Amino acid sequence: MxxxxxxxxxxxxxxxxxxxxxxxVPTKNGGFAILYGIDDAETEERMRQTIWRNGGLSRFKMLAILEREMFGRDPGPAEIDDLARRYAEIVDPRVPDxxxxxxxxxxxxxxxxxxxxxxxxxxxxxxxxxxxxxxxxxxxxxxxxxxxxxxxxxxxxxxxxxxxxxxxxxxxxxxxxxxxxxxxxxxxxxxxxxxxxxxxxxxxxxxxxxxxxxxxx
Ligand SMILES: [Mg+2]
The missing domain is CATH 3.40.50.1000 (HAD superfamily/HAD-like)
Incomplete structure (x- = not known):
């Protein structure tokens, strides 16, 4: 090489x-905590670790991972789309700043x-x-x-x-x-x-x- x-x-x-x-990255990761209404430090830290381990994936893939690893749920595509739409409303207007x-x-x-x-x-x-x-x-x-x-x-x-x-x-x-x-x-x-x-x-x-x-x- x-x-x-x-x-x-x-x-x-x-x-x-x-x-x-x-x-x-702080804005985008913080958006997941806002989406899920997480306000206790322990859950927030667990979410931060999960996001960090899976960095670089699309929001759709990340949401499926969070649903499974954080909450033990297995949502279908329509539910993931709905979560992604709400995540977009929180995060997308903030990123250009x-x-x-x-x-x-x-x-x-x-x-x-x-x-x-x-x-x-x-x-x-x-x-x-x-x-x-x-x-x-x-x-x-x-x-x-x-x-x-x-x-x-x-x-x-x-x-x-x-x-x-x-x-x-x-x-x-x-x-x-x-x-x-x-x-x-x-x-x-x-x-x-x-x-x-x-x-x-x-x-x-x-x-x-x-x-x-x-x-x-
Ligand atoms: Mg990156």
Whole structure:
């Protein structure tokens, strides 16, 4: 692999959005606690752990996991859709007000000339609205939200560009992106914000924000 943790010279970069480009993880996770009306610290902590273990999934998949692991329920698709609609009402209007992750614009400017793609578990139209509100659209060759599956999108982007997977870099804040990158044979750097637990195995390079990534480009 040509990538080293100290120096990255990628042909193509795939970014996750929440927790990587935009500091929206507390807002999005807090939305689940509001949705379920959770106000005791112990249940909130259990929910936070469950969300953290399953980071990077779509809200539909996350809601099914929370229903099962937190409440022992197995709702059908119509109930999940209803929960997702209520979750959207709570969270989606708030996300465009979230700040960018430190260094995001520096990294995107520095990568001008290198194809950058955005791949997120957020519903596609919601994602597009936030990206446009933040004025970030011009930085990305493609923008893909759910219901697309990250592993498939990563592999498709690398193949479509004729890129060497080993010189293709994915940046994410959860295991979903690490697994997608590994499946596609890509290099990976994790973003772990200060104060948050590191979900990645010890061999994964992590940075605290995108200034940390900019230093390696
Ligand atoms: Mg994320």
């Amino acid at each position: 040509l990538q080293t943790p100290d120096r990255l010279d990628p042909e193509v970069v795939i970014f996750d959005f929440d927790g990587v480009i935009i500091d929206s 979230c700040a960018l992750i430190a260094g995001a614009e520096t990294v995107l400017d520095r990568l001008d000339g290198t194809p950058c793609h955005l791949v997120s578990g957020t519903p596609h139209e919601v994602l597009m609205g936030t990206v446009r509100a933040k004025g970030l659209e011009r930085h990305f060759r493609s923008i893909t939200g759910s219901p697309n599956v990250k592993a498939e999108v990563f592999a498709r982007i690398v193949a479509a560009g004729g890129h060497d997977p080993a010189r293709s870099l994915a940046i994410g804040d959860s295991l979903t992106e690490l697994e997608a990158a590994r499946k596609a044979g890509m290099a990976f750097v994790g973003v772990v914000s200060e104060g948050l637990p590191n979900p990645f195995p010890p061999d994964v390079t992590v940075v605290g924000d995108l200034h940390g990534l900019a230093q390696r480009l």
